[in-house]
Amino acid sequence: MNYPLPAAARQYVADHLHDDPATLALQARRYPGLPVPELVRQIQARQKARTKLPAWADNPDLIFPPALSVEQASSARTAAFKASLVSGQRLVDLTGGFGVDATHFATQVPEVHYVERDPGLVAVVQYNLAQLGITNITCHAGDALSFLKSTPDTFDWIYLDPARRNPADKKIYRLQDCEPDVLRILPLLLHKGNRVLLKTSPMLDIEQALLELKQVRRLWVVAVDNECKEVLYELGPEAAVDPERYTVNLLRNGQQQEFRLNKARETRAVARYAEAQGYLYEPNVAVLKAGGFKSIGTAFELLKLGQHSHLYTSDALRTDFPGRIFRIVATERYDRDALRAHLGPEARAHVTTRNFPDTVADFRQRTGIREGGDLYMFATTDLQGKLVVLVCEKQTV
Numbered sequence: 357m358n359y360p361l362p363a364a365a366r367q368y369v370a371d372h373l374h375d376d377p378a379t380l381a382l383q384a385r386r387y388p389g390l391p392v393p394e395l396v397r398q399i400q401a402r403q404k405a406r407t408k409l410p411a412w413a414d415n416p417d418l419i420f421p422p423a424l425s426v427e428q429a430s431s432a433r434t435a436a437f438k439a440s441l442v443s444g445q446r447l448v449d450l451t452g453g454f455g456v457d458a459t460h461f462a463t464q465v466p467e468v469h470y471v472e473r474d475p476g477l478v479a480v481v482q483y484n485l486a487q488l489g490i491t492n493i494t495c496h497a498g499d500a501l502s503f504l505k506s507t508p509d510t511f512d513w514i515y516l517d518p519a520r521r522n523p524a525d526k527k528i529y530r531l532q533d534c535e536p537d538v539l540r541i542l543p544l545l546l547h548k549g550n551r552v553l554l555k556t557s558p559m560l561d562i563e564q565a566l567l568e569l570k571q572v573r574r575l576w577v578v579a580v581d582n583e584c585k586e587v588l589y590e591l592g593p594e595a596a597v598d599p600e601r602y603t604v605n606l607l608r609n610g611q612q613q614e615f616r617l618n619k620a621r622e623t624r625a626v627a628r629y630a631e632a633q634g635y636l637y638e639p640n641v642a643v644l645k646a647g648g649f650k651s652i653g654t655a656f657e658l659l660k661l662g663q664h665s666h667l668y669t670s671d672a673l674r675t676d677f678p679g680r681i682f683r684i685v686a687t688e689r690y691d692r693d694a695l696r697a698h699l700g701p702e703a704r705a706h707v708t709t710r711n712f713p714d715t716v717a718d719f720r721q722r723t724g725i726r727e728g729g730d731l732y733m734f735a736t737t738d739l740q741g742k743l744v745v746l747v748c749e750k751q752t753v
Contacts, residue, residue, distance in 0.1 A: 444512025514549035625650035682748035704729030
């Protein structure tokens with residue numbers, strides 16, 4: 357398709373932006389003068405982008421690639437965070453994709469190079485850059501390895517997010533299975549870049565990655581609204597013996613929860629245990645992914661409910677805790693009548709199980725408690741090995 361879209365095509369996209377793409381495809385014959393299949397793909401991609409890239413989704417001047425490319429792109433929030441980590445004069449994004457990361461890097465670095473092996477995607481990004489008025493990004497069509505071998509330039513930062521789908525379109529996450537294979541080309545990356553910023557799947561085990569990469573200086577575990585999205589590794593010629601692990605949870609209100617740890621501090625930390633007190637603390641997923649099971653408790657002077665529950669308690673409120681905070685209303689036995697006595701006639705509560713034999717579905721079936729309401733119930737095992745349920749109200753801070 358030629359860019360920009362004709363006025364009638366743009367109007368079609370605007371008119372049907374919130375409609376079902378499958379229904380629109382079936383009605384294509386009603387618009388004989390328009391390339392409806394392509395326009396439906398544009399609508400589908402914009403719908404995918406509405407949450408993660410709202411400003412782009414609302415921009416009628418931009419062209420969108422197939423929905424899969426949008427799905428694989430960084431969100432605006434995670435891209436902005438990555439951009440805050442880099443500096444210097446020259447950066448290359450070796451796995452450019454839809455260009456979201458590159459456009460954010462361009463706000464921090466004067467000269468950005470975008471590399472992408474799909475020429476159709478390169479054309480889309482070049483067009484969109486012009487619409488966005490971004491002039492400090494140079495686009496290159498080709499694969500990452502060929503670019504690195506052929507360019508005479510060196511870079512302050514090299515960024516790459518290896519493709520995590522195999523030829524059968526199944527998701528993969530091991531470093532050696534992704535494309536490009538970072539482990540194989542790592543010497544070249546470190547030769548051409550002062551620093552390398554590598555994005556990996558949240559499914560990749562951090563300890564295994566540190567062992568395989570060897571050259572890690574520090575890393576970040578990034579979550580958005582308590583959903584772990586990516587792990588970022590900074591690589592350099594001088595690796596840290598025990599890299600710092602920064603955890604970041606980007607909240608929808610614009611704030612972010614932060615915590616840092618390393619393996620040595622986590623190993624030295626001594627957990628203290630107690631029965632539930634006035635408040636309950638649940639670490640965010642970034643902290644747990646980074647392995648902060650004991651050091652999070654010592655850092656905030658909290659007591660742990662059990663070795664494997666990863667729930668913490670205190671009588672004093674710690675509003676700066678990186679996670680969810682609850683006021684404990686009652687501690688009940690795992691009994692239908694005792695629990696439902698705290699609820700209204702609709703019997704609704706939010707339920708979490710930690711170190712507990714039943715799943716949330718089992719809990720709901722046994723108690724008849726449905727999802728919703730204002731109360732939160734944490735089902736766990738206490739220090740005496742008894743099954744208990746903490747009935748809580750969410751603490752706003």
